[in-house]
Amino acid sequence: MLSETKYNLRQRTYYSLQQQELSPTCTVRPSSSSDVSRIVKIARASQCPFAVASGGHMSWKGSSNIDGGFVIDLRGMTQIDISVEDQMVKLGPGSRWQEVYKAMAPYNVSTAGGRINAVGVGGFLLGGGIAFGSVDTGFGGDSVFNYEVVLSDGQIVNANKDTNPDLFWALKLAGTNYGIVTRFDMRTFHSPSIWGVVSVYPFTNATSSELLNDFEQYVHYEQNRKEFKAVAFNYNNGMDLRPSQPRPGSSSQHDICFAYHALGADEVIAHALESTARTAWFTMTTKVAPEFFMDMHAMGDKIFEPLKDRKGLTTIISFQSFQKSYIEGAAHSPIYNVLKQSDDDLVCILIIITWTDPADEPVIKEATNTLGAWGEAEARRRGLLNDFVYLNYANERQRVYERSVTPEDLDKMREIQKRYDSSGTFENLWRGGYNLPKKGSNTPTTEHDEL
Numbered sequence: 001m002l003s004e005t006k007y008n009l010r011q012r013t014y015y016s017l018q019q020q021e022l023s024p025t026c027t028v029r030p031s032s033s034s035d036v037s038r039i040v041k042i043a044r045a046s047q048c049p050f051a052v053a054s055g056g057h058m059s060w061k062g063s064s065n066i067d068g069g070f071v072i073d074l075r076g077m078t079q080i081d082i083s084v085e086d087q088m089v090k091l092g093p094g095s096r097w098q099e100v101y102k103a104m105a106p107y108n109v110s111t112a113g114g115r116i117n118a119v120g121v122g123g124f125l126l127g128g129g130i131a132f133g134s135v136d137t138g139f140g141g142d143s144v145f146n147y148e149v150v151l152s153d154g155q156i157v158n159a160n161k162d163t164n165p166d167l168f169w170a171l172k173l174a175g176t177n178y179g180i181v182t183r184f185d186m187r188t189f190h191s192p193s194i195w196g197v198v199s200v201y202p203f204t205n206a207t208s209s210e211l212l213n214d215f216e217q218y219v220h221y222e223q224n225r226k227e228f229k230a231v232a233f234n235y236n237n238g239m240d241l242r243p244s245q246p247r248p249g250s251s252s253q254h255d256i257c258f259a260y261h262a263l264g265a266d267e268v269i270a271h272a273l274e275s276t277a278r279t280a281w282f283t284m285t286t287k288v289a290p291e292f293f294m295d296m297h298a299m300g301d302k303i304f305e306p307l308k309d310r311k312g313l314t315t316i317i318s319f320q321s322f323q324k325s326y327i328e329g330a331a332h333s334p335i336y337n338v339l340k341q342s343d344d345d346l347v348c349i350l351i352i353i354t355w356t357d358p359a360d361e362p363v364i365k366e367a368t369n370t371l372g373a374w375g376e377a378e379a380r381r382r383g384l385l386n387d388f389v390y391l392n393y394a395n396e397r398q399r400v401y402e403r404s405v406t407p408e409d410l411d412k413m414r415e416i417q418k419r420y421d422s423s424g425t426f427e428n429l430w431r432g433g434y435n436l437p438k439k440g441s442n443t444p445t446t447e448h449d450e451l
Contacts (some may be wrong), residue, residue: 009067009179010073012123014053015118017278018061024051025068029076033148033156033182039072040180041154044425051432052180053095055120058433059281060396061351064123066431074122077182082107084188088145091184092229093122110191112143122240125184126174128335129391130320133189136225138329141172148183152425156182170416172333173404175391175434177413177427178420186402202234212290214318217322219288231299232318237308277354278312280365282372283393285339285386286379288347293319296349296375303371304353308365312356322346322388334413335388336360337406342386349375369397391434400434414439 007027030036043050049069056064065071077092080103089111091100093170098117104110111126112131114124129140137143146160157179159168170178201207206207211231218229240340286292297317316320327339327346339346355361379385389403401410414436421427 006150010053010071010075012276014056014065015279016059016063017062017276019056019058019063019065020276022062022065022067024066024071027071027073030288033150033422034432036072036150036180036182037107037154037156039148040152040425043070043429044152044154044423047429049431052176052430053120054122055096055118055124057116057119057123058392059279062432064432067429072180074180074182075115075120079183080104082109082122082188082215084109087188089186089188091121091186093120093181093184095121097121097124102239104188104191108190108192109188109189111186112137112140114140115305122181123186124392126176126181128173128333128390129392130390132228134329135228135321135323135326136194136329137187137189138196138326138331139172139333142329142333144171145185145187146185147171147181148185149179149181152421166416167420169332169338170334170413173401173413175333175390176430176432177417177434177436180427182196205294208233208294209290214292215319215321216288217289217321219347222323222325230318230320231293232316233300235301235304235308235313235315237310237313255326278356278358278361279362280353280368281392281393281395282348282351282368283395284349284372284376284379285390285396286349286384286444287342287386288321289379289382289384292379292382292384293317293349295378296371299374299378300351300371303367307367308357308358310357310360312354313364314354316350316351316352318350320348320350320354322348334405334409337409338388338404339386345378346386348389348390348393349388351375369395396435399437401436410437412435432446 005438010027011020028039031289049066050072051064051066052072052074053064054074058064075094076093078089079092080095080100081090082104084107096117097114097119100113100121114129115132125144131140146158148156149154149159159171161168167178211267215229215231218224300315300317307313322339323345330336330339331346334394349374351368353364355364376385389398389400389402391400394400405413413431417436
């Protein structure tokens with residue numbers, strides 16, 4: 001169990017300020033899979049609710065923290081074992097990606113990890129994980145070839161293509177439904193040099209159209225498997241927009257468009273998000289369509305215009321690619337069949353809103369969901385929408401499993417859950433995130449998610 005000082009420090013490291021407002025009765029920090037096994041057995045015997053956290057980078061309240069109950073803090077499990085000869089790395093769930101990259105750098109290798117320094121290994125990989133190299137490797141979770149998992153009865157098992165292959169498949173979109181993963185074994189690749197840049201432009205229709213048209217060409221250019229590009233619209237009320245030095249206190253307001261390019265640098269967008277923020281997110285997936293993206297920006301301006309005087313308001317609408325090669329990298333994941341339905345290159349759209357005053361939360365969250373709902377309805381009307389909802393970007397109201405997995409694959413995931421958690425221990429006690437929905441249920445569930 002953590003001391004009061006360490007307990008308070010853990011609370012302050014959650015990315016979402018709404019998460020920091022929750023008060024678990026206590027926090028425990030295991031250092032091994034055996035510790036996790038004992039903790040799970042105790043929770044099961046006492047029927048005590050718990051949450052699990054590694055980086056704690058989800059956006060919404062209750063996603064990896066809890067009121068009452070206790071938190072299993074995995075940040076004491078920071079194994080980073082690199083084998084250059086075997087082209088693999090063994091990672092504990094508690095490291096942040098900046099620590100992983102620092103350890104791998106002397107060996108000139110890297111892996112399909114997170115792009116924001118503070119994101120934790122465990123949550124990133126269990127929700128999928130968009131990496132700089134994803135165009136060539138798929139989601140971060142697709143580079144995991146073995147999981148060490150603590151099941152609901154305390155058993156410690158491995159899951160890979162030969163041992164517990166059904167569990168191995170389900171863990172590619174695990175959220176927190178199947179077990180607590182205590183080690184990820186991942187493939188590595190040679191990476192002797194990297195570069196990256198963030199370019200910031202004042203918003204004009206001409207500049208934005210040019211950037212989005214270039215982005216469209218990039219998404220469809222199948223021969224380019226080494227470069228990562230993304231584009232975003234950004235409005236900041238009272239923020240200095242220099243990407244390398246974000247500072248509060250400016251009295252000016254900004255409406256900009258920016259793009260970032262990278263071959264794998266972990267520092268490229270290290271400051272793209274505040275270390276902590278009061279925040280609301282919404283995500284959707286569409287075909288690449290610059291005209292629709294511009295219309296979405298215009299609708300965002302219309303919806304948030306009455307709120308632009310709210311203290312610390314920042315709005316971002318970002319566009320990141322899921323090329324056909326990226327989608328093929330997820331061929332052994334539960335999400336593959338939904339992503340494949342469009343038979344096209346796709347784009348992941350993420351709306352990120354941040355603000356300062358807690359009293360503004362209801363109106364800003366409503367505006368965020370209104371923009372997201374408009375975007376999905378309009379994209380569907382234009383024949384652009386893909387049903388996939390990226391778990392690591394979703395909010396508590398979005399139906400991740402109902403949308404991201406076909407009905408047949410969702411039934412398969414339910415069967416696997418019953419096989420490995422027949423007692424329903426995780427289903428009933430593990431708070432936060434997204435539960436697999438009950439068969440026949442039409443209501444969104446928000447019980448399990450990334451760590």
